[in-house]
Amino acid sequence: MDTNRIEAFSDGVFAIAITLLVLEFKIPAIETLGLGLLRLWPSYLAYAMSFIVVGAIWINHHTMFDWIVRADQKLLLLNTLHLMFIAFLPFPTAVLAEAFHTSSSQDVATAFYAGTLTLIGVLATAMWRYAASQRELLDPAVSPEQAKAIEKRFLIGPIGYGVATILAFINPWLSIALFIGINAFYLWPRRFRVTA
Amino acid sequence: MDTNRIEAFSDGVFAIAITLLVLEFKIPAIETLGLGLLRLWPSYLAYAMSFIVVGAIWINHHTMFDWIVRADQKLLLLNTLHLMFIAFLPFPTAVLAEAFHTSSSQDVATAFYAGTLTLIGVLATAMWRYAASQRELLDPAVSPEQAKAIEKRFLIGPIGYGVATILAFINPWLSIALFIGINAFYLWPRRFRVTA
Amino acid sequence: MDTNRIEAFSDGVFAIAITLLVLEFKIPAIETLGLGLLRLWPSYLAYAMSFIVVGAIWINHHTMFDWIVRADQKLLLLNTLHLMFIAFLPFPTAVLAEAFHTSSSQDVATAFYAGTLTLIGVLATAMWRYAASQRELLDPAVSPEQAKAIEKRFLIGPIGYGVATILAFINPWLSIALFIGINAFYLWPRRFRVTA
Amino acid sequence: MDTNRIEAFSDGVFAIAITLLVLEFKIPAIETLGLGLLRLWPSYLAYAMSFIVVGAIWINHHTMFDWIVRADQKLLLLNTLHLMFIAFLPFPTAVLAEAFHTSSSQDVATAFYAGTLTLIGVLATAMWRYAASQRELLDPAVSPEQAKAIEKRFLIGPIGYGVATILAFINPWLSIALFIGINAFYLWPRRFRVTA
Numbered sequence: 001m002d003t004n005r006i007e008a009f010s011d012g013v014f015a016i017a018i019t020l021l022v023l024e025f026k027i028p029a030i031e032t033l034g035l036g037l038l039r040l041w042p043s044y045l046a047y048a049m050s051f052i053v054v055g056a057i058w059i060n061h062h063t064m065f066d067w068i069v070r071a072d073q074k075l076l077l078l079n080t081l082h083l084m085f086i087a088f089l090p091f092p093t094a095v096l097a098e099a100f101h102t103s104s105s106q107d108v109a110t111a112f113y114a115g116t117l118t119l120i121g122v123l124a125t126a127m128w129r130y131a132a133s134q135r136e137l138l139d140p141a142v143s144p145e146q147a148k149a150i151e152k153r154f155l156i157g158p159i160g161y162g163v164a165t166i167l168a169f170i171n172p173w174l175s176i177a178l179f180i181g182i183n184a185f186y187l188w189p190r191r192f193r194v195t196a
Numbered sequence: 197m198d199t200n201r202i203e204a205f206s207d208g209v210f211a212i213a214i215t216l217l218v219l220e221f222k223i224p225a226i227e228t229l230g231l232g233l234l235r236l237w238p239s240y241l242a243y244a245m246s247f248i249v250v251g252a253i254w255i256n257h258h259t260m261f262d263w264i265v266r267a268d269q270k271l272l273l274l275n276t277l278h279l280m281f282i283a284f285l286p287f288p289t290a291v292l293a294e295a296f297h298t299s300s301s302q303d304v305a306t307a308f309y310a311g312t313l314t315l316i317g318v319l320a321t322a323m324w325r326y327a328a329s330q331r332e333l334l335d336p337a338v339s340p341e342q343a344k345a346i347e348k349r350f351l352i353g354p355i356g357y358g359v360a361t362i363l364a365f366i367n368p369w370l371s372i373a374l375f376i377g378i379n380a381f382y383l384w385p386r387r388f389r390v391t392a
Numbered sequence: 393m394d395t396n397r398i399e400a401f402s403d404g405v406f407a408i409a410i411t412l413l414v415l416e417f418k419i420p421a422i423e424t425l426g427l428g429l430l431r432l433w434p435s436y437l438a439y440a441m442s443f444i445v446v447g448a449i450w451i452n453h454h455t456m457f458d459w460i461v462r463a464d465q466k467l468l469l470l471n472t473l474h475l476m477f478i479a480f481l482p483f484p485t486a487v488l489a490e491a492f493h494t495s496s497s498q499d500v501a502t503a504f505y506a507g508t509l510t511l512i513g514v515l516a517t518a519m520w521r522y523a524a525s526q527r528e529l530l531d532p533a534v535s536p537e538q539a540k541a542i543e544k545r546f547l548i549g550p551i552g553y554g555v556a557t558i559l560a561f562i563n564p565w566l567s568i569a570l571f572i573g574i575n576a577f578y579l580w581p582r583r584f585r586v587t588a
Numbered sequence: 589m590d591t592n593r594i595e596a597f598s599d600g601v602f603a604i605a606i607t608l609l610v611l612e613f614k615i616p617a618i619e620t621l622g623l624g625l626l627r628l629w630p631s632y633l634a635y636a637m638s639f640i641v642v643g644a645i646w647i648n649h650h651t652m653f654d655w656i657v658r659a660d661q662k663l664l665l666l667n668t669l670h671l672m673f674i675a676f677l678p679f680p681t682a683v684l685a686e687a688f689h690t691s692s693s694q695d696v697a698t699a700f701y702a703g704t705l706t707l708i709g710v711l712a713t714a715m716w717r718y719a720a721s722q723r724e725l726l727d728p729a730v731s732p733e734q735a736k737a738i739e740k741r742f743l744i745g746p747i748g749y750g751v752a753t754i755l756a757f758i759n760p761w762l763s764i765a766l767f768i769g770i771n772a773f774y775l776w777p778r779r780f781r782v783t784a
Contacts, residue, residue, distance in 0.1 A: 005207070005258060011593070012211030015600030016408075018675060019608065020215065025679040027686050033693035037683070037700060048672065055668040062593060077383055080251040084244065087214060091221040095233070098223050105229035112233055187665055201403070201454060208407030212604075216411065273579055276447040280440065283410060287417040291429070294419050301425035308429055397599070397650060404603030412607065469775055472643040476636065479606060483613040487625070490615050497621035504625055 001071045006079060010061060013083045017090065018054045021047050024094040042100030049179060050093040053117065056186040057086060060124060060154070067150070068131045069139050075130060082123040085116055092116045110168035110175045114161050117179070121158030128154050157182065197267045202275060206257060209279045213286065214250045217243050220290040238296030245375060246289040249313065252382040253282060256320060256350070263346070264327045265335050271326060278319040281312055288312045306364035306371045310357050313375070317354030324350050353378065393463045398471060402453060405475045409482065410446045413439050416486040434492030441571060442485040445509065448578040449478060452516060452546070459542070460523045461531050467522060474515040477508055484508045502560035502567045506553050509571070513550030520546050549574065589659045594667060598649060601671045605678065606642045609635050612682040630688030637767060638681040641705065644774040645674060648712060648742070655738070656719045657727050663718060670711040673704055680704045698756035698763045702749050705767070709746030716742050745770065 025043055028036025061082075068075070092113040099109030131137045132147040142150075160182040168175040221239055224232025257278075264271070288309040295305030327333045328343040338346075356378040364371040417435055420428025453474075460467070484505040491501030523529045524539040534542075552574040560567040613631055616624025649670075656663070680701040687697030719725045720735040730738075748770040756763040 005203075007593075008204075008596075009207055009211055009254065011597050012208060012600060013215055015597055016212055016215040016604055017218075018671075019601055019604040020218065022605075022608065022675055022678050023219070023611070025682075027683055031692065033683070033687065034696045037696070047676065051672045051675070052668065055665075058597065059664065073383070076255065080248065083214075084247045087218055087247070088243065090218050094221075095223055095229070099229065104227065108230045108233070187661070201399075204400075205403055205407055205450065208404060209411055212408055212411040213414075216414065219415070269579070272451065273447075276444065279410075280443045283414055283443070284439065286414050290417075291419055291425070295425065300423065304426045304429070397595075400596075401599055401603055401646065404600060405607055408604055408607040409610075412610065415611070465775070468647065472640065475606075476639045479610055479639070480635065482610050486613075487615055487621070491621065496619065500622045500625070 001076070003065055003068060003071050006071055006076065007062070007065050010079065010083060011058075013087055014054060014058045014061070017087045018051055018058075020090045021050050021054075021093055024090065024097055039101070043097040045100070046093045046097035049176075049183075050089055052183050052187070053179070054086065054089065056183050057120060057124070060157075060186065064124070064128055064131075064154075067139050067142050068137055070137045072134070072137065075127060075137065078123060078127045078130060082120065082127060085120045085123065089116060089120075106172040107169050110172040111165050114165040114168055114175055114179070118158050118161040118165055121154075121161050125151065125154045125158055156185065197272070199261055199264060199267050202267055202272065203258070203261050206275065206279060207254075209283055210250060210254045210257070213283045214247055214254075216286045217246050217250075217289055220286065220293055235297070239293040241296070242289045242293035245372075245379075246285055248379050248383070249375070250282065250285065252379050253316060253320070256353075256382065260320070260324055260327075260350075263335050263338050264333055266333045268330070268333065271323060271333065274319060274323045274326060278316065278323060281316045281319065285312060285316075302368040303365050306368040307361050310361040310364055310371055310375070314354050314357040314361055317350075317357050321347065321350045321354055352381065393468070395457055395460060395463050398463055398468065399454070399457050402471065402475060403450075405479055406446060406450045406453070409479045410443055410450075412482045413442050413485055416482065416489055431493070435489040437492070438485050438489035441568075441575075442481055444575050444579070445571070446478065446481065448575050449512060449516070452549075452578065456516070456520055456523075456546075459531050459534050460529055462529045464526070464529065467519060467529065470515060470519045470522060474512065474519060477512045477515065481508060481512075498564040499561050502564040503557050506557040506560055506567055506571070510550050510553040510557055513546075513553050517543065517546045517550055548577065589664070591653055591656060591659050594659055594664065595650070595653050598667065598671060599646075601675055602642060602646045602649070605675045606639055606646075608678045609638050609642075609681055612678065612685055627689070631685040633688070634681045634685040637764075637771075638677055640771050640775070641767070642674065642677065644771050645708060645712070648745075648774065652712070652716055652719075652742075655727050655730050656725055658725045660722070660725065663715060663725065666711060666715045666718060670708065670715060673708045673711065677704060677708075694760040695757050698760040699753050702753040702756055702763055702767070706746050706749040706753055709742075709749050713739065713742045713746055744773065 024047065025040065028040065071079075092109075092115075096109045096113045099106045128147075128151055132142075132144075132151065138147065160178060164175040164178040164182075167178060220243065221236065224236065267275075288305075288311075292305045292309045295302045324343075324347055328340075328347065334343065356374060360371040360374040360378075363374060416439065417432065420432065463471075484501075484507075488501045488505045491498045520539075520543055524536075524543065530539065552570060556567040556570040556574075559570060612635065613628065616628065659667075680697075680703075684697045684701045687694045716735075716739055720732075720739065726735065748766060752763040752766040752770075755766060
C-alpha cells in the first residue's frame with residue numbers, strides 16, 4: 001500500500017486536533033473582562049505549547065514519510081495508535097491549563113500531559129524502528145547507518161518527555177522548561193536536517 | 197463520476213469524526229485530579245475502541261474504493277448514509293462511557309453503540325453489493341468469485357455487531373469482547389489481504 | 393485562478409460542517425437511558441435531514457464546479473458567502489431539534505432552518521448565474537441553453553426552501569415534508585443528470 | 589522542502605477554524621424563540637465578520653504561496669505561528685459577541701479581537717519579508733520591486749488592525765467599521781491583482 005492516503009488522512013487528524021485546542025477557552029465573567037482575559041494566561045501558554053508540539057510532531061511525521069515509501073498493515077496500525085494519542089492531546093492540554101488556573105494539582109496535570117507526549121514519542125519511534133527493520137518499506141536511498149541516526153533523533157522525544165513526566169512531580173515548571181527545550185531542538189532552523 | 201472526490205470527502209469526514217471523539221472528555225473535579233483522571237477509565241476505553249473502530253472502517257472503505265472505480269448517484273447516496281452513521285459515532289461513544297462511569301444502563305448503552313456499528317456495517321455491505329451488481333462500477337480485474345469473497349469479508353462486520361447488539365442485554369462485557377475480536381480480525385496484519 | 397483549491401477548501405468546510413452536526417446531541421438523564429435515547433427522536437430527525445441536505449448541496453457544488461473551470465475574485469466572494477451559511481447550519485439544526493423536543497416554537501424554529509437553506513440556495517444560484525454570465529469562467533462545452541437549464545435546476549432549491557419558510561408558520565410538518573421532497577428530487581438516482 | 593503539503597495542512601486549519609466559529613451559538617431560551625434568535629445579532633455579526641476575515645486571510649495565504657515555491661524550517665515555523673493565531677480566532681469572536689450581547693466591556697472585547705488580527709497580520713508580513721529576503725524561496729519571476737509592492741499590500745492588514753486595536757478604546761464601532769473597510773479592500777474584486 002502506497003503512503004499518500006495515510007499521509008493525507010494523518011494530516012487531516014493533525015489539522016483538526018490542532019484546531020480543536022481552541023475549544024478549551026471559556027469566556028471569562030464579563031464584568032471584569034480585561035482582567036478575566038489576563039487571568040487566562042495558563043490557557044494561552046498551554047494552547048501555544050500544544051500547538052507548537054503538534055506542529056513539531058507533524059514535521060517529524062512528514063520527514064518520516066519522506067523516507068517511508070510503502071506501508072503494510074502493521075505500520076498502518078502503529079500510525080493509527082500514534083494518531084489516537086495526538087487526537088487525545090486537547091484533553092491533557094485543557095487539564096494542564098485548568099490546574100495552573102486554579103493553582104492545584106499542577107504536578108499530576110503536568111505529568112498527565114508529559115505522559116501523553118511520551119506515548120506519542122514512543123509510537124513515533126516504534127513506527128520508524130518497524131519501517132527500518134522491513135527494508136522494503138523504506139526508500140532504498142536511506143542507508144542502515146542513516147536509519148540508525150534517524151532513530152536516535154526520534155528517540156530524543158520519548159526519552160525527553162519521559163524525563164519530563166517524572167520531573168513534573170518534583171517541579172512542574174522544570175518539566176515545562178524541558179518541553180520547550182525539546183521543541184526548540186526539533187524546530188530550531190539549523191538543526192533540522194540530519195546528515196548522518 | 198470518478199471516485200477521487202468521494203474518497204477525499206469521505207476521508208475528511210472520517211478524520212473529523214475520529215478527532216471529535218476527544219470532546220467527550222470533561223475535566224474532573226480538580227481537588228482529586230489524580231483519582232479523577234483514573235476514574236475516567238470508561239472514557240479512555242470508549243475513546244480507544246471508537247478510534248480503532250473508525251480506523252478499521254477507514255481501511256475497509258479504502259480497500260473498497262481500490263476496487264470500485266466509478267460511482268453513480270445511488271452509490272453516492274449509500275456512501276452518504278454510511279458517513280452519516282460514522283459521523284454520529286461520537287454520540288454513542290459518549291453514552292457508552294457515561295453508562296460505565298455511572299454504572300447504570302450499561303446494557304442499553306452498549307446495545308446503542310453496537311446498533312450504530314451494525315448500521316455502519318450494513319451500509320458498507322450494501323455499498324459493496326450494489327457496486328458488485330453493477331459491473332461497470334468495479335475494476336474489471338475483480339472476478340465475480342472475488343467479489344463474492346469480498347462480500348463475505350464485509351458481512352463479518354454487520355453480523356458480528358448485530359450479535360453484539362443482542363449480547364449487550366445479556367452481558368455488556370461479552371458484547372465489548374466481541375467488538376474487540378471483530379476489530380482484531382480486521383486489523384490483524386496477516387489476515388488483511390483477501391485472496392479468494 | 394484555477395478552481396482546484398477552491399473545491400478542496402469548500403470540501404473541507406462541507407466535511408467539517410456535516411460532522412459538527414453530531415455535537416447537538418446531549419447525553420440524556422442516565423436513569424432512564426433507553427427512554428431518554430428514544431425521546432431524542434427530534435435530534436435524530438434533524439441530524440439526518442441536515443446530513444442529507446449538506447450531502448445534496450455538496451453534490452450540487454461539485455456538479456457546478458465540473459462546469460466552472462476558472463474563478464475570479466467575485467465568484468470567490470460568492471463561494472465564501474455560500475460556505476458561510478453552510479457552516480452555520482449546525483445552529484438552526486440544533487434549534488429545530490430543541491423546538492420539537494420541547495414542543496414549543498416549532499414554527500419559528502422551522503422557519504429559521506428553512507430560511508437558512510433558502511439563503512444557501514440563493515447564493516448557489518447567484519454563483520451559477522454569475523459564472524454563466526462571464527463565459528470565460530465556464531467550460532466552453534456548456535452551451536447557453538444548457539446553462540439556462542442548469543440554472544432552472546438550481547432555482548428549485550431556493551424557491552422550494554423559500555416556500556417552506558412561509559409554510560412553517562402554517563404547519564411545520566408540511567414545511568418539513570417539502571424539505572424531504574426537495575432533497576429526494578436532488579438525490580433521486582434517475583433525475584440526477586440534466587440533459588438540456 | 590516543497591510547499592504543497594504546507595498549503596494543504598494550512599488549508600485544513602483554515603477550513604476547520606472557519607467552521608468551528610458556529611460553536612459560539614447557544615440556543616436561546618425557547619419560550620421566546622423568535623425574539624431570542626433576533627437578540628443574537630451580535631453573534632451573527634461576529635460570525636459573519638470572522639468568516640469573511642478568515643476567507644480574506646486564506647486568499648492572501650494562497651496568493652503568497654503562489655509566489656513562494658520552496659520552504660525552509662524558519663518559514664515553516666513562521667507559518668505555524670500564523671496558523672496558531674488563526675485557529676485561536678473563534679475565541680476572540682465569541683468574546684466579542686458576548687460583550688455586545690451583554691452591552692459590557694465592548695472596548696476590551698473589540699481590542700482583544702483586533703489585537704489577534706494584528707498578530708495574524710504581523711506574522712503574514714513576517715513570512716513574506718523572510719521569503720523575499722531569501723531569494724531561493726521565491727518564484728524567480730517575482731522581481732525585487734514586485735516583492736516590495738506585495739509587502740506594502742500585506743502591511744495594510746497589521747497596520748489597519750493595529751489602528752483598530754487602539755480605536756477600540758475610543759469607540760468600538762469605529763474599530764469595527766475599520767475591520768469592514770480592510771476586508772472590503774482585500775476582497776473587492778477590482779483591487780485583487782497587484783501589478784507593481
